[in-house]
Amino acid sequence: MRKSRKVWAAAAGLTGIALVATGCSSGGASSSQTSGGKVTLKVQTFNEFGYADLFTEYMKDHPEVTIISDKAAKSDDARASVKNAIATNTVTDDIVAADVDWMPELLASSSFFADVASDSNKGRWPDWKSAQATDSSGKLIGLGTDSGPQGVCYRKDLFAKAGLPTDRAAVAQLLGGSSATWDQYFATGQKFMAANTGAAWFDSLGALAQVANNQQAEPFESKSDDKITVADSGSSAQKIFTMLTSHTDQSAHLAQWTDDWTKAFAGDKFATVMCPAWMTQIISGDAPDQTNWDIADVLPGGASNWGGSFLLVPAGGAHATEAKALADWLTDPAQAAKVFVKFGNFPSQVAAVKDQSVTSKTDKYFNNAPTGEIFSNRFSAVSKQPYRGSHYFDINDQFGKALTRVDVDKTDTPDASWQKFLDAVKQLS
Amino acid sequence: MVTTTELPAQPRDQRPVRRIGMRQRLGRWDVKLSPYLFISPFFILFAVTGLFPLAYTAVVSIHKWNLLTGQGPLVGLQNYIDVLHQPFFWKAMRNTVSIFALSTIPQVILALVIAAVLNANLRARTFWRMGVLVPYVVAPVAVALIFGQIFSDQSGMVNAILAKVGIDPIGWHSNVLASHLAIATMVNYRWTGYTTLVILAAMQAIPSDLFEAAIIDGASRVRQFFSVTIPMIRPTLIFVIITSTIGGLQIFDEPTMFDQQNSATTAGGADGQFVTVTMYLYQLGWGSQNNLGRSAAVAWLLFLVILLISLVNFWFTQRIASDSGAKRRARKVRS
Numbered sequence: 081m082r083k084s085r086k087v088w089a090a091a092a093g094l095t096g097i098a099l100v101a102t103g104c105s106s107g108g109a110s111s112s113q114t115s116g117g118k119v120t121l122k123v124q125t126f127n128e129f130g131y132a133d134l135f136t137e138y139m140k141d142h143p144e145v146t147i148i149s150d151k152a153a154k155s156d157d158a159r160a161s162v163k164n165a166i167a168t169n170t171v172t173d174d175i176v177a178a179d180v181d182w183m184p185e186l187l188a189s190s191s192f193f194a195d196v197a198s199d200s201n202k203g204r205w206p207d208w209k210s211a212q213a214t215d216s217s218g219k220l221i222g223l224g225t226d227s228g229p230q231g232v233c234y235r236k237d238l239f240a241k242a243g244l245p246t247d248r249a250a251v252a253q254l255l256g257g258s259s260a261t262w263d264q265y266f267a268t269g270q271k272f273m274a275a276n277t278g279a280a281w282f283d284s285l286g287a288l289a290q291v292a293n294n295q296q297a298e299p300f301e302s303k304s305d306d307k308i309t310v311a312d313s314g315s316s317a318q319k320i321f322t323m324l325t326s327h328t329d330q331s332a333h334l335a336q337w338t339d340d341w342t343k344a345f346a347g348d349k350f351a352t353v354m355c356p357a358w359m360t361q362i363i364s365g366d367a368p369d370q371t372n373w374d375i376a377d378v379l380p381g382g383a384s385n386w387g388g389s390f391l392l393v394p395a396g397g398a399h400a401t402e403a404k405a406l407a408d409w410l411t412d413p414a415q416a417a418k419v420f421v422k423f424g425n426f427p428s429q430v431a432a433v434k435d436q437s438v439t440s441k442t443d444k445y446f447n448n449a450p451t452g453e454i455f456s457n458r459f460s461a462v463s464k465q466p467y468r469g470s471h472y473f474d475i476n477d478q479f480g481k482a483l484t485r486v487d488v489d490k491t492d493t494p495d496a497s498w499q500k501f502l503d504a505v506k507q508l509s
Numbered sequence: 510m511v512t513t514t515e516l517p518a519q520p521r522d523q524r525p526v527r528r529i530g531m532r533q534r535l536g537r538w539d540v541k542l543s544p545y546l547f548i549s550p551f552f553i554l555f556a557v558t559g560l561f562p563l564a565y566t567a568v569v570s571i572h573k574w575n576l577l578t579g580q581g582p583l584v585g586l587q588n589y590i591d592v593l594h595q596p597f598f599w600k601a602m603r604n605t606v607s608i609f610a611l612s613t614i615p616q617v618i619l620a621l622v623i624a625a626v627l628n629a630n631l632r633a634r635t636f637w638r639m640g641v642l643v644p645y646v647v648a649p650v651a652v653a654l655i656f657g658q659i660f661s662d663q664s665g666m667v668n669a670i671l672a673k674v675g676i677d678p679i680g681w682h683s684n685v686l687a688s689h690l691a692i693a694t695m696v697n698y699r700w701t702g703y704t705t706l707v708i709l710a711a712m713q714a715i716p717s718d719l720f721e722a723a724i725i726d727g728a729s730r731v732r733q734f735f736s737v738t739i740p741m742i743r744p745t746l747i748f749v750i751i752t753s754t755i756g757g758l759q760i761f762d763e764p765t766m767f768d769q770q771n772s773a774t775t776a777g778g779a780d781g782q783f784v785t786v787t788m789y790l791y792q793l794g795w796g797s798q799n800n801l802g803r804s805a806a807v808a809w810l811l812f813l814v815i816l817l818i819s820l821v822n823f824w825f826t827q828r829i830a831s832d833s834g835a836k837r838r839a840r841k842v843r844s
């Protein structure tokens with residue numbers, strides 16, 4: 081779900097769409113060739129998986145293997161390329177990386193991918209992570225790479241200005257500590273707004289919705305029969321919608337991933353933002369000179385995860401066995417910890433999260449906050465995974481737009497916007 | 510032909526004659542077919558990359574067809590009916606026509622004026638002429654990124670300038686017409702220079718004696734422009750208008766990038782304020798629904814609309830020029 085990078089990298093991306101649409105995928109037919117016992121494996125990733133060093137290391141240990149890195153300019157290109165491979169039933173890459181957002185789509189074609197479960201990776205991930213890559217028959221098609229446990233990032237200076245505590249632990253307590261609720265979050269927001277600092281409490285309702293919906297067991301659809309339940313009156317989504325839209329006054333009305341939003345991190349536009357592990361890189365990248373961002377080990381409404389990726393192995397590849405071995409090695413806790421230390425992609429492997437090199441990591445940008453330890457705590461607290469049925473992403477998308485209409489565009493009243501949401505959902509089923 | 514009918518009686522003696530006949534025939538084929546052979550690469554390529562996809566899209570559009578799982582049962586025109594019943598399709602159609610009108614019409618008029626100016630006796634002519642082409646070199650998505658900053662709702666340049674003048678900020682992403690204007694600005698920025706050069710080339714091909722004759726007749730500059738220049742460049746104008754119609758109705762990059770929050774889903778605004786038909790097509794076929802059948806139906810509907818508008822434009826441009834009667838006058842002057 082690293083959308084912001086998606087947005088910027090989209091510059092190159094749209095040309096990619098055109099290429100995919102015309103079926104000109106770069107690799108031609110299956111890329112892996114065997115010559116004299118040598119195996120060439122092509123690995124498609126996007127953004128930054130931090131694998132370059134690991135590839136070198138693996139090739140050193142396995143002289144018979146040559147790894148070609150096939151990095152897509154942005155995740156949308158990678159997604160289009162995977163879908164194109166499935167649609168034409170051709171294998172262009174021996175290993176493909178996939179964002180959790182595309183997993184339901186890929187799970188619908190799970191026969192295209194190899195079963196990657198093995199003794200070596202049994203129990204490597206928490207159940208909620210494995211569940212995202214397991215199809216209805218129990219086949220595991222993806223090996224988890226990173227994850228996005230969430231804390232709350234906040235602006236120390238703005239908190240001080242409003243007379244709120246600024247210390248990390250105190251802020252966590254202020255928001256309710258381990259039993260933090262949305263009510264408490266908004267009540268604190270009210271206090272903050274009353275201090276008239278000129279800043280808002282949070283960036284936009286859409287950002288909060290990502291957290292709140294992920295805290296539900298069945299946000300939009302029923303787990304038992306995949307029916308859309310979001311339109312039923314009194315559904316959890318409706319309650320969340322009502323709760324959020326009644327706090328529009330605390331919003332900075334900045335839609336996530338827009339230019340306005342990215343610029344706002346440097347200015348004094350809002351005091352808190354929901355912070356998955358990967359968001360820390362976005363904040364420090366967008367506002368390198370802003371020294372007041374800090375991070376608290378707390379999340380309103382209970383721990384939840386946002387985003388994360390997987391490695392998948394197409395079953396039809398010429399070297400599926402070798403590819404599986406490589407993917408298994410790349411997602412091994414030891415490797416995941418190395419990637420986190422160097423690139424900051426927070427691991428999803430239980431052992432890696434507890435690894436000393438992970439928990440001891442601090443982030444200079446966030447006033448030397450122990451980000452490793454904080455996200456490790458946030459990760460361990462995640463207990464449930466929302467059910468994502470066949471329409472999850474369409475509904476989630478529509479839900480976000482419904483909030484944007486009220487919060488950012490101000491084109492609709494909450495009621496009118498909810499009605500439009502229901503109409504859009506009706507067209508899905 | 511004559512040889513074959515005359516010689517069935519003596520089969521053996523035929524041989525040499527037949528050989529000549531074959532050669533003659535080959536020679537004749539050579540003369541008749543070679544030209545077609547020489548131009549065939551284009552048509553073969555066109556058949557493979559243009560005609561075949563067109564026909565195949567039609568086939569896809571009458572099936573239930575999932576991008577990933579492939580062909581489903583034949584459903585006839587059901588996809589078309591479904592699409593036509595979607596209010597979102599009509600919203601996309603409205604936006605497309607509106608953005609097209611806001612971009613193409615001012616663009617062609619502006620290009621005509623600039624071309625007329627560039628056609629005059631300027632110092633450093635080549636510099637000015639190449640100058641108008643510079644925006645065309647910028648990639649459309651880069652243009653979208655730049656203008657995305659300029660038209661940002663809170664931190665954008667345009668709203669900052671408006672605030673200085675005392676005008677309330679405009680919701681460039683929330684207001685339908687404002688968003689169309691912003692997108693049309695991007696399109697015009699990029700394409701006006703190109704259109705100008707095409708028109709300029711046509712203007713330079715007009716024989717100067719026509720203008721001399723017009724001057725002797727006492728025609729003013731404006732009169733020369735409308736009575737000589739425009740009628741003489743009519744074929745080029747038709748070309749420009751039709752190509753920009755096709756381009757304008759297929760607009761995709763700019764509006765997609767303009768919704769920075771939802772560019773991945775080609776949403777075109779939280780309320781579909783600036784979603785276009787091509788974006789809707791992409792949503793259906795490559796979004797999470799993977800409904801390629803319905804997407805193909807939209808593609809065909811768009812094709813028909815483009816055909817229709819192009820025909821209207823063609824008819825319209827022909828009328829404009831011939832109505833003025835200037836063409837006839839221009840011809841008279843020439844003879």
